[in-house]
Amino acid sequence: MTDIPRPGQPVRGSRSGAPIMALFDLIGRRWAMGVLWTLAEIGPSTFRHLQEKCETISPAVLNQRLKELKAAGLVHRVEQGYAVTQLGKDLYLHLVPLGQVAKVWAENLAEEPLHS
Amino acid sequence: MTDIPRPGQPVRGSRSGAPIMALFDLIGRRWAMGVLWTLAEIGPSTFRHLQEKCETISPAVLNQRLKELKAAGLVHRVEQGYAVTQLGKDLYLHLVPLGQVAKVWAENLAEEPLHS
């Protein structure tokens, strides 16, 4: 059920399981990046607290994503509940610059509204 | 049908449509990052060529993702078919470093196989 994409195994985008494609397969799931991002931002927290911070995520999906992120070693359990691992933090830090891209993107769309 | 997440509008992860969450909502869809990545790597190309490069994507999904990426201004049509826009390239360039993270991640998993 919980099927985690593994580098070296066939994944979306690469029959040979290229690491980047395996990673895309993992974090390219609904809420995956949002959960990682949020957890990294708020620090160690309980399931419910994280759920609140994600604003509209359902417990079922949060639980699913947490399972996957845990299995992938990006998140782990701590006394306080859940937290990102070192690897998870590394990934988060690489996601941070996307915040700037997102802003530029938002501005672009504001100027020139999407036509579809 | 084609529902593109827009910054400023409610999206997954943010009722107020925080740009980063809107972006996550957009590129956190099956194949979205894979398509953007592949297209950026191979340069302008036809629908079919891109489809081949994505190895296992179906035309329906590729078409859907292209629509969304176009509407979001990350991809556009050119004489040769499809290509990433400047904004799309910017995003791609920010995705490139994830390749390294992915490698480390792959090595970690290889050493310590996931326990689930």
Place this chain on the structure above:
DNA sequence: CTATTTGCTATTAAATCAATAGCATAATTA
């Protein structure tokens, strides 16, 4: 004991994704 918090599952429904076939148009070739 009672209430609350926490992590999570059950259920049911809706949305998304996938696999395959195949069509319409335009360019190319025979």
Place this chain on the structure above:
DNA sequence: TAATTATGCTATTGATTTAATAGCAAATAG
């Protein structure tokens, strides 16, 4: 000119994933 090929898709049918909601069992607090 007729046939072939390339291209960008759509239609159809299922399978999978996501969603919304309720609620439960275990641990903790009062």
